[in-house]
Amino acid sequence: MPPSTTRSDIEVVNLSKIFGSGEDAVRALDDVSLTIPENEFFTLLGPSGCGKTTLLRMIAGFEQPTSGKINLGGSDIADLPPNKRPVNTVFQSYALFPHMTVAQNIGFALKMLGKPKTEIDETVSRMLKLVKMEPMANRKPAQISGGQQQRVALARALAPRPRVLLLDEPLSALDLKLRKEMQVELKRLQAETGITFIFVTHDQEEALTMSDRIAVMSTGKVLQVGPPREIYNHPAERFVADFIGDTNFISAQVDRANGRSATVRLPSGAALDAGLPEGLSPREGENVTLVVRPEHAKLAADGALKGTVENAVYFGTDTHFHIRLDTGDLFILRSQNSAMPAGLPEMGDPVAIAIPQGAVQVVRG
Amino acid sequence: MSAVELAPHGAETDKPKTRRGDIAWRWWLVAPALVVLILAASGPLLIVLVYSFLEPGNFGGVIWNFSTDGWFQVFFSRDIFDDTVGPATAHLDIFRRSITLALYTTVITAVLGFPTAWFIATRAPDVRPIWLFLVTIPFWTNLVIRTFAIQEVIRNEGLINTVLRSLGLISAPIQMLYTDFAILLGMAYVFLPLMVLPLYASMEKLDFKLLEAGYDLYASRLRVLWHIVLPLVKPGFIAGSILVFIPAIGAYVTPRILGGGRNLMLGNLIELQFGQGRNWPLGSALALTLLVIVVVALLFYIRSTSQPEGQRHG
Amino acid sequence: MGKRNFSVASLPGFATIAMITFVFLYLPILTLVIYSFNEAPSMARWEGFSLRWYEAALNNTQVQDVSIRSLVIAFWAASLASILATMAALATTRSERRFPGQTMVYALINQPLMVPEIVTGVALLIFFAMIKVSTGYQGLGYLIAAHTAFCIPFAYLPIRARLETMDLTLERAAADLYATPMQAFRHVTLPLLVPGVIAGFMLAFVTSLDTVVITEFIKSAGQDTLPTYMLGQLRRVITPEMNAISTLFLLLSLIAVTVFFLLSRKKT
Numbered sequence: 043m044p045p046s047t048t049r050s051d052i053e054v055v056n057l058s059k060i061f062g063s064g065e066d067a068v069r070a071l072d073d074v075s076l077t078i079p080e081n082e083f084f085t086l087l088g089p090s091g092c093g094k095t096t097l098l099r100m101i102a103g104f105e106q107p108t109s110g111k112i113n114l115g116g117s118d119i120a121d122l123p124p125n126k127r128p129v130n131t132v133f134q135s136y137a138l139f140p141h142m143t144v145a146q147n148i149g150f151a152l153k154m155l156g157k158p159k160t161e162i163d164e165t166v167s168r169m170l171k172l173v174k175m176e177p178m179a180n181r182k183p184a185q186i187s188g189g190q191q192q193r194v195a196l197a198r199a200l201a202p203r204p205r206v207l208l209l210d211e212p213l214s215a216l217d218l219k220l221r222k223e224m225q226v227e228l229k230r231l232q233a234e235t236g237i238t239f240i241f242v243t244h245d246q247e248e249a250l251t252m253s254d255r256i257a258v259m260s261t262g263k264v265l266q267v268g269p270p271r272e273i274y275n276h277p278a279e280r281f282v283a284d285f286i287g288d289t290n291f292i293s294a295q296v297d298r299a300n301g302r303s304a305t306v307r308l309p310s311g312a313a314l315d316a317g318l319p320e321g322l323s324p325r326e327g328e329n330v331t332l333v334v335r336p337e338h339a340k341l342a343a344d345g346a347l348k349g350t351v352e353n354a355v356y357f358g359t360d361t362h363f364h365i366r367l368d369t370g371d372l373f374i375l376r377s378q379n380s381a382m383p384a385g386l387p388e389m390g391d392p393v394a395i396a397i398p399q400g401a402v403q404v405v406r407g
Numbered sequence: 408m409s410a411v412e413l414a415p416h417g418a419e420t421d422k423p424k425t426r427r428g429d430i431a432w433r434w435w436l437v438a439p440a441l442v443v444l445i446l447a448a449s450g451p452l453l454i455v456l457v458y459s460f461l462e463p464g465n466f467g468g469v470i471w472n473f474s475t476d477g478w479f480q481v482f483f484s485r486d487i488f489d490d491t492v493g494p495a496t497a498h499l500d501i502f503r504r505s506i507t508l509a510l511y512t513t514v515i516t517a518v519l520g521f522p523t524a525w526f527i528a529t530r531a532p533d534v535r536p537i538w539l540f541l542v543t544i545p546f547w548t549n550l551v552i553r554t555f556a557i558q559e560v561i562r563n564e565g566l567i568n569t570v571l572r573s574l575g576l577i578s579a580p581i582q583m584l585y586t587d588f589a590i591l592l593g594m595a596y597v598f599l600p601l602m603v604l605p606l607y608a609s610m611e612k613l614d615f616k617l618l619e620a621g622y623d624l625y626a627s628r629l630r631v632l633w634h635i636v637l638p639l640v641k642p643g644f645i646a647g648s649i650l651v652f653i654p655a656i657g658a659y660v661t662p663r664i665l666g667g668g669r670n671l672m673l674g675n676l677i678e679l680q681f682g683q684g685r686n687w688p689l690g691s692a693l694a695l696t697l698l699v700i701v702v703v704a705l706l707f708y709i710r711s712t713s714q715p716e717g718q719r720h721g
Numbered sequence: 722m723g724k725r726n727f728s729v730a731s732l733p734g735f736a737t738i739a740m741i742t743f744v745f746l747y748l749p750i751l752t753l754v755i756y757s758f759n760e761a762p763s764m765a766r767w768e769g770f771s772l773r774w775y776e777a778a779l780n781n782t783q784v785q786d787v788s789i790r791s792l793v794i795a796f797w798a799a800s801l802a803s804i805l806a807t808m809a810a811l812a813t814t815r816s817e818r819r820f821p822g823q824t825m826v827y828a829l830i831n832q833p834l835m836v837p838e839i840v841t842g843v844a845l846l847i848f849f850a851m852i853k854v855s856t857g858y859q860g861l862g863y864l865i866a867a868h869t870a871f872c873i874p875f876a877y878l879p880i881r882a883r884l885e886t887m888d889l890t891l892e893r894a895a896a897d898l899y900a901t902p903m904q905a906f907r908h909v910t911l912p913l914l915v916p917g918v919i920a921g922f923m924l925a926f927v928t929s930l931d932t933v934v935i936t937e938f939i940k941s942a943g944q945d946t947l948p949t950y951m952l953g954q955l956r957r958v959i960t961p962e963m964n965a966i967s968t969l970f971l972l973l974s975l976i977a978v979t980v981f982f983l984l985s986r987k988k989t
Contacts, residue, residue, distance in 0.1 A: 104893055124896040125905075137894035141912045150908070151898035202899065430820045436812035437826050440805035440873055447870035448833050451844035458847055468850070519742045522732075526739030529730040540982050545746050547927050547978040551948045552967045555955060556749035559756065559964070564764050566752050599746065615730060632732055657837025659934050664955050674839045674934075681846060681938070694843045701837060 050115045050205035050238060052078040052101065057110030059096050059262075070096040072262035073110070078240065078255075080205075083232050085241045087249040088259035089285065094242045097259075098208050101240065102131045114205065125154070130199035131208040134215070136191050138183040144194050145170070145179040151202040169197040172231070189220045196228075200235060209241045213248065225252055246286045250274060258282045275335075278319035280407035283333040290339070290373050292332045292347075296324045304404060306332060309369050312346035316402040330404045336362070336376040338401035341387065345396035349373060351387050361386070365393060452698070459691035467685045477688030481696055498676065498693075505673040506700070508587065509655035512594040513602075513648050519595070520602035520647060527603075528610035539607065546600035554664045557593045558584060561665075585667030593661040598654060602647040609643025642712060649708045653701050673697050750971070757964030774965040784966060787950040794861060794946060795929035798868035799876070803922040805869070806876035807914070814884040815892065815910075833871045841871070842938035849939050859941050867939055868929045875928045876921035879985055883917025916984045923981040927974050 059071040071093045078084045086094035099105040101112055103124035112120045119127055130151070138147050148169050152162045170176045173193040178186050183194065192212060199207055209228070213221045229252050232239045243249055249256050250270040257267045258281075266278045277283035280291070294306040297313060304324065306316050316332055324330055339347075341363070349367040356379075363375045375395060377386075387393050459477045461469040484495040527538040545553060560566045563580040571577045583589055613636070621631040637644075659674030666672070671679075677697065680690030757775070760768035778784055809830060813823060833841065849863045891913070895905035933948040940949060947970060954963060 102897060104896075124893070125899045125901055129897075131894070131897045133890050133894055135888055135890055137888055137890040139891060139894070139909055139913075150895070150900070154895075154899040154901075154904055154908075198898065429816070433812040433816075433820050434822075436808045440809040440877075441826065441829055443801075443805060443866065443870050444829050444832065444873060447845065447866045448836075448841060449829060451848035452836070452840070454847050454851075455840070455844045519738060519745070522735035522738035523742040525730075525732065525735050536982075536986060541743065542746070543982070544975065544978060545750065547931070547974050548750070548971055549931050549933075549948055549967075549974065551933055551951045551955070552753070552970060553749070555951065555963065555967060556753040558955070558959075559752050559764065560749045566748075566764065569764055596745065596749065599742070603742075618730065628732060653835065653837060657839045659839050659937075660952065664952070674837070677839055677843060678938075681843065687847070690843060691847070694840045697837060698840050701835070701840075705835060 049080040051080055051113075052076075052206055052238065052240070053111075053113040053116075054078075054097070054101075055111040055113065057097070057100065057112065058108050059093075059100065059105065060108045069262050071100075071107075074262075074264050076257060076264060076267065078206075078238060080238055081236050083229065083239045083241065083252060083254045085243060085249040085253040085256045086259060087243060087246060087256050087286075089244055091261075092259040093262040094244075094259050095210060098131075098210055098240065098242050101206070102129055102208050103127050128202075128205045129208060130202060130204040130206075131210060132195050132199045132212045134210045134212065136183075136195040136212075136215075138191055138194060138198070140183055143180050143182060144175060144186065147183070147194055148198045148201050150198065155202065165201055169201045172200070172234070173197040173227075188216055189224065192216060192224060193227075196231065200231070200237070203235075204237060206238045206240060209239060211243055212241075213243070214245075221248075228252060250286070258285065260285075276317050276319070276403050277333060277405055278322075280331060280333075280405045283403070283405050288336050288374060288376075290334045290336060292334060292371065292373075294330055294332050296326055296328045296330055298326060299324050304330075306330060306402070306404070308346055310346065310348065314346055314397060314402050315399060316404050317400070318404050319406060322404065322406060324404070331407070333403045333405050334373075334397055334401055336374045337378075338398065339373070339375045340396045340398065341375065341377060342394050342396035345394040347373060347395040347397070349393060349395070351389055351391045351393055354387070354389060363387070363393070365395065455691045455694055459688055459695055461688050463686045463688050465685070467681070467687060469687050474688065477686070477692040480686070480689045481692045501671050501673055501676050502696075504587075504671075505656055505658075508590060508594065508672065509652050509658075511591055512598060512655045513651045515591070515595040516599045516602035516651050517644065517648065520599060520606055521644075524603045524606035524610055524643075527607055528613070535611075539604075542600050542603050542607075545596075546604075550597060550660050551664070553597050554593050554661050557589075557596050558664060561589055561592065584665060585670065587666070587670055589665040590658075590662050590670060590672070593665045594655050594658055597661060598651045601650040601654070605646035605650060606640060606643040609640040609646075613639055645708055645711055649704060652704055656700060656704075657697055753964050754968050754971070757961055757968045759961055759964075762960050774961040775969070777960075777962045778965040778969070781962070783950070784947075787945045787947045790861070790944065791930055791947040794864050794868055795926050797865045798872050798929040799922050799925035801865070801869045802872035802925040803876040803880070803918055806873050806921055806925075807880055807918055809873070810877055810880040810884050810917075811910075814881055815887075815889065817889065830877055831874050834874050838871075838932075838934040839938075841867075842935045845935060846938040853941075861944065863939055863941075864936060864944065864946075867935050868932055871932055871935060872925035872928050876925040879920040879924060879981070880914070880917045882985075883914060883920070887913055920981045920984040923977045923984070927977045927981075930970075930974060 054074055054076040057071055057074045058069065061068045061070055074093075074097060086097060088094050096105060100107050100120075103119075103122060103126075107120055110120075111118050114128070119129075139150065142150070145166050149162045149166045152165055157165075166179075167176070170179055173196055175190060175193050175197065178190060178194075183191055186194070192215075195212065212228075213224050216224060225248060228239070228241075241249075241252065250273075253270055255267060255269055256273050258265045258273060258279075260281050266273060266282050268276075273282065274286055277286065283289045283291075292308065294308050294314070294316075297305040297307050299305075299318060302318050302320070304316050304318050305313055307313050314332075318324075337360075347365075347367055349365040351363055352366050352372075353364040355362045355364070358379070360376050360378045363377065365373045365375060367373050373395065458469055460473055460475065462472045462474045462476065464470050480495060481498060482495055483492050484497075485492055523542070527535055527542070530538055558565070561583040562568070563582065563584065565584075567583070568577070568580040572580070617635055617639070618631055621635045626634065657674050658672055659678060662670060662672040662675055666675075673693070674697075677690050677693045680686045680693065684690070756764055758770050758772070760771035760773065809826070812820075813826060845863075845867050849867075852863075853859060887910075891909050892905045895909045896902070900908060931948070933952060936946050937949050937952065940946070945953070947966070951963065951966065
């Protein structure tokens with residue numbers, strides 16, 4: 043792809059980061075390439091230590107890449123110090139300056155850029171309004187709540203109108219209710235400002251609800267990039283399926299593979315149609331792993347899988363059935379509860395599981 | 408909606424500070440402090456070493472001839488009449504006295520300091536700093552004044568004797584000043600905060616749930632103290648002991664004011680060589696001997712704190 | 722009859738010993754202060770409240786002389802020590818990893834705390850005697866230099882403590898918001914550091930005022946400070962004038978320590 047975009051696209055090309063040297067060397071980021079178009083809410087999702095924060099810090103300029111390039115709107119910014127990059131960060135700890143008021147915090151960047159006072163004041167009041175913090179303008183960070191600090195940190199990072207906003211697990215310090223509120227708020231701010239958001243989190247739910255696209259990372263590599271639905275319904279890797287949502291893994295044999303779909307045969311002999319990840323073309327007779335989401339499977343009179351109910355756990359909205367398959371594997375099935383809970387199987391009952399069309403995906407690994 | 412005018416993207420291309428540049432920068436920052444410390448604290452110690460191997464000058468100072476007499480005199484004395492060599496009993500006595508008094512001081516401060524630190528650590532969190540502050544005030548009061556204050560209490564016309572006399576309990580004053588008791592009392596008084604503070608620091612970190620667990624598992628108060636509290640605050644105990652022992656063994660002001668002329672400690676003996684004694688090499692050798700004792704104590708401290716957790720209770 | 726709760730933390734007799742300790746710590750000082758107001762020249766009797774000893778102390782030209790010298794030395798030593806300690810503290814913090822040689826730097830900074838004052842005093846006596854002979858300079862510079870070195874660790878501790886409690890990401894945030902390293906220091910690090918520097922200065926100031934042994938060893942003739950002057954006077958007949966001087970001196974230390982206490986409690 044030619045690096046000739048005039049917009050604020052972020053392009054990460056073959057980026058690697060090695061900490062330490064010799065035997066202690068840790069490859070925190072391993073040849074990562076990504077393109078994040080302008081005005082996208084993009085999420086880096088992965089467990090701690092997967093390299094997502096390292097990638098973010100390199101885009102911000104706090105970490106130097108060992109090799110590779112970071113392009114912003116077509117020009118390489120890897121050599122610029124953080125204070126010369128049109129990129130701002132919302133820090134995990136917020137890093138609000140404790141000796142300055144909310145307004146002074148928000149105006150800090152513009153002051154550093156030498157903007158006239160009238161312009162600073164004007165922008166600060168606009169930002170205060172944007173994050174609904176006008177009444178708190180003259181408070182110190184210690185005098186406002188965690189959620190309010192979060193808003194101030196956002197306003198401070200947005201005030202200089204960066205081309206990209208980086209958010210490093212910004213919601214992790216908030217309680218559940220506030221977190222839900224801020225998820226909506228962040229999404230609104232992104233849409234209103236039109237600024238590219240790169241959001242780092244280890245919380246899959248957060249990633250699924252907010253993002254336009256998600257990059258799932260593990261041990262320094264990007265495993266899969268795609269919109270939330272695709273990542274959830276069509277995971278390409280075993281790790282991705284396992285990390286996001288609950289999953290059943292089933293072994294099967296390939297009967298026939300054709301482009302992005304395949305026919306697979308279960309040990310019971312039943313044949314199913316399954317999706318194939320890009321670039322995977324298994325041979326006939328090859329053993330593969332299938333993914334079936336617990337809520338996609340149905341209890342039925344007859345189905346592709348058969349087993350015995352080991353446990354039924356009631357969750358209010360739904361019930362989780364732990365089913366021991368005849369092959370010996372455990373299968374978890376989630377069934378939505380209705381007002382008339384009649385005819386549900388109980389512990390020890392033999393059951394059959396039907397898997398609808400499109401609910402099966404072959405994964406790597 | 409371009410951000411170019413606000414964000415100076417691509418304006419300059421000065422590279423972020425490299426690691427090596429950062430280290431050089433940090434060395435430049437510490438350099439002035441290190442220069443002062445080396446010139447006016449650490450460096451001159453080497454000159455003391457040199458002086459301990461020279462001959463004493465007639466009116467103080469040294470004559471630049473190599474001699475081991477300074478070190479010899481620390482431990483041995485030559486009889487004036489028959490030139491026989493014997494141990495320098497006067498010096499060795501002072502060494503023994505100094506070590507003994509410093510150890511006693513450490514024990515007394517520990518006996519008083521442990522319950523005091525415990526008392527402070529078990530107060531409500533908001534009043535703890537105030538109690539702690541009360542311990543620190545005397546610590547930041549001038550040493551001469553504090554020693555003078557003790558003198559006010561124990562001298563013949565002092566508080567204790569005046570009170571006892573007015574109560575009719577004694578007719579003649581009890582001689583307390585200019586005794587070893589006076590030195591001990593003075594040193595315990597002066598160095599007590601140095602024991603309380605590190606003990607408190609280790610107790611503050613103590614998880615009191617552990618004590619609850621101890622009582623829950625049928626331990627008595629004494630056993631909880633012995634088996635749970637003491638092992639956990641041991642680092643504070645060791646730190647406090649070192650902090651008290653080091654200045655106590657090198658004490659100069661307290662024995663000078665409270666000990667009178669006969670009850671010398673090592674510090675006074677050293678001073679004597681640079682004053683009336685006019686034997687700078689001996690004084691230097693004595694000072695270095697004191698330093699060696701302190702270093703040994705410090706090494707003991709480092710060893711006992713750097714031991715891995717598992718080996719500590721052997 | 723109310724039953725007392727079982728208190729996990731209370732150990733028998735500890736509170737009593739603690740109270741004894743506090744009496745032990747304050748009784749001598751209080752005695753000293755109270756008798757500074759005694760009309761009588763001796764502790765043997767109390768002849769009524771009087772400020773005559775304060776009057777005598779304040780009119781004593783020698784006391785004025787040594788007090789001013791003490792304050793001058795303490796001011797210079799504390800100022801220099803807190804500047805040097807601030808630089809050293811900045812160099813040894815604000816980074817996730819230590820730089821090579823940092824352990825040695827710590828050892829050097831803390832060395833004055835580890836070596837007995839008398840040994841330092843002897844060493845400086847010899848060293849400064851050599852310089853005096855070769856340069857002929859006899860001024861207060863020696864005392865100021867020695868006090869500065871001795872005060873550095875005391876100034877360093879609160880400053881470093883302050884820097885260590887400061888979130889490392891603050892400067893990073895400043896850089897992210899277009900501040901140059903100098904601007905980040907000027908607008909973020911320095912304002913936050915100021916209470917630490919003042920606390921360090923106070924501690925260094927009190928330490929310098931408190932330094933007796935080193936001063937006693939290296940002072941030239943006529944360079945007595947307040948503590949060495951008092952040390953000399955204590956060998957003679959003591960009048961309550963000494964109590965008055967001590968009380969005034971005590972008050973000065975108390976003010977400095979209180980300022981330090983209040984500043985170091987202030988949160989970042």
